[in-house]
Amino acid sequence: MSLPKTLATDVARNLVMCAQLLDEDPERAYAYSRVALRLASRVAAVREAAGFASYAVEKYAEALAEFRAARRMSGADHLWPVMADCERGLGRPERALAMAGEPEVRRLDKAGQVEMRLVAAGARRDMGEAEAAVVTLQSPELNSSSTQPWVARLRYAYADALLAVGREAEARDWFAKTLDADSGGVTNASDRLAELDGVEFVDALDPELDEED
Incomplete structure (x- = not known):
């Protein structure tokens, strides 16, 4: 809604294609997300979509940067678990585990809290703490x-x-x-x-x- 009508339409088309291709062809989804990002980098939804597309092709540093930007713009916490999982992808399970104990987790809905628990358990396994992963879940x-x-x-x-x-x-x-x-x-x-x-x-x-x- 913050964009001129023609630009908004172009951005929306790229986001739709990104969403449709994300599971079956993540590389193409990523390409569409980059087009949307070039057109409207100041829109939180675009940054979030770009984050998920980067995450799907395992560009975790890029995904984390996009998720952080989207969170700053929107003020919402729902991306917290996937941000933590990006830390795991970057080989920093300790950071992911630390994020599981932050106040943001309490503000998540039930699905988000469970997702955070899954990420924390994965971080435990990354650190070789298999028994602790069981307890976490x-x-x-x-x-x-x-x-x-x-x-x-x-x-x-x-x-x-x-x-x-x-x-x-x-x-x-x-x-x-x-x-x-x-x-x-x-x-x-x-x-x-x-x-x-x-x-x-x-x-x-x-x-x-x-x-x-």
Whole structure:
């Protein structure tokens, strides 16, 4: 709304393409985000989109700079967890862990707080503290009846952390609980369960199978 109409339209088109391509073709999404950034670098939404596009192609220093700029412009805290994850990407898990204890976390909504917990657990694992990662993920939200995607993501991370410390039976239970909560298919819990159960999937149309027969 702060831009002239023609410029606003051009920026919006680039942001739409960035959003559409972010998962399937992050490099192209990144290119569109850079165009939007050149056109409207003083718009918080543009800086945020550029941050996510940079994050998707693992340009973590660039992403962190964009997220910081967006946060300064908007005054919102919702980017705090992904900023912390950028610190992990830059090889600074200690900074990510420190961010998990800052006042900004208390101002996040439930999804944001869970995301911050996931980042903190990842930082613990980066630092070789696998058992501490398990403890970090232990929270009442694991048993939440919410249908939001963060429930499945939290359970999946907990199952994976349990597996990393050799607690295979518990990990299997939590992968199963993940599957129960994962109506949107945000995790590959079914594959992890199959792997733990020794189930191997094969492609019935694979010509190499006929050759083996």
